[in-house]
Amino acid sequence: KNEVEQSPQNLTAQEGEFITINCSYSVGISALHWLQQHPGGGIVSLFMLSSGKKKHGRLIATINIQEKHSSLHITASHPRDSAVYICADPTNTDKLIFGTGTRLQVFP
Amino acid sequence: GAGVSQSPSNKVTEKGKDVELRCDPISGHTALYWYRQSLGQGLEFLIYFQGNSAPDKSGLPSDRFSAERTGGSVSTLTIQRTQQEDSAVYLCASSLARGMSYEQYFGPGTRLTVT
Numbered sequence: 001k002n003e004v005e006q007s008p009q010n011l012t013a014q015e016g017e018f019i020t021i022n023c024s025y026s027v028g029i030s031a032l033h034w035l036q037q038h039p040g041g042g043i044v045s046l047f048m049l050s051s052g053k054k055k056h057g058r059l060i061a062t063i064n065i066q067e068k069h070s071s072l073h074i075t076a077s078h079p080r081d082s083a084v085y086i087c088a089d090p091t092n093t094d095k096l097i098f099g100t101g102t103r104l105q106v107f108p
Numbered sequence: 109g110a111g112v113s114q115s116p117s118n119k120v121t122e123k124g125k126d127v128e129l130r131c132d133p134i135s136g137h138t139a140l141y142w143y144r145q146s147l148g149q150g151l152e153f154l155i156y157f158q159g160n161s162a163p164d165k166s167g168l169p170s171d172r173f174s175a176e177r178t179g180g181s182v183s184t185l186t187i188q189r190t191q192q193e194d195s196a197v198y199l200c201a202s203s204l205a206r207g208m209s210y211e212q213y214f215g216p217g218t219r220l221t222v223t
Contacts, residue, residue: 033211033212035214041197041216041217041219042214042216042217043199043201043214043217044214045211045212045213045214048210048211086150086151088151095153095156095164095166095167096141096143096151096153096212097153098150098151098152099150100150101150
């Protein structure tokens with residue numbers, strides 16, 4: 001059983017829609033990573049957050065440490081947002097445990 | 109500035125051969141991580157190095173896998189007697205230091221195909 005669970009697994013949206021991806025984790029106690037993997041395979045770190053909310057452009061990440069739950073929101077989605085979004089739990093030892101990812105496709 | 113680089117970008121090898129994958133972390137980053145992403149699978153942790161400390165090898169799938177980091181910089185992941193199930197994208201990441209507060213920067217990966 002994966003200790004990091006994401007939902008949904010697949011998501012399609014029309015350009016401009018508001019998108020939410022959820023992540024539940026079980027081990028880490030103080031932080032969570034959100035990563036983006038483009039169709040070419042490259043991985044980019046989007047956020048690393050330990051409390052509250054972080055915003056970067058149209059991306060917003062929130063976390064509830066007590067409930068071990070985080071959400072990634074994309075406002076005014078665009079086709080270039082199409083990618084796999086992965087949350088990762090750094091556990092307590094720096095080793096990331098990854099969720100299975102959410103594949104997002106945004107259509108014009 | 110230069111990011112994490114990996115070489116080769118693609119490697120095709122015959123079953124039973126040994127392969128070496130290289131990672132050049134961002135200069136000054138003391139922590140270095142190796143991950144693997146098999147086709148259709150999620151990412152999995154393999155090994156990480158922090159400074160001069162003994163590496164955490166707990167993610168290595170078998171004793172055919174080994175890694176070293178020379179001079180606290182470049183790292184090499186070696187797979188001996190490759191098997192078809194070793195086919196995957198091998199990703200390297202580095203961070204400024206060990207710890208949950210430090211962002212990891214990923215390289216482009218090496219796609220390994222074992223025929």
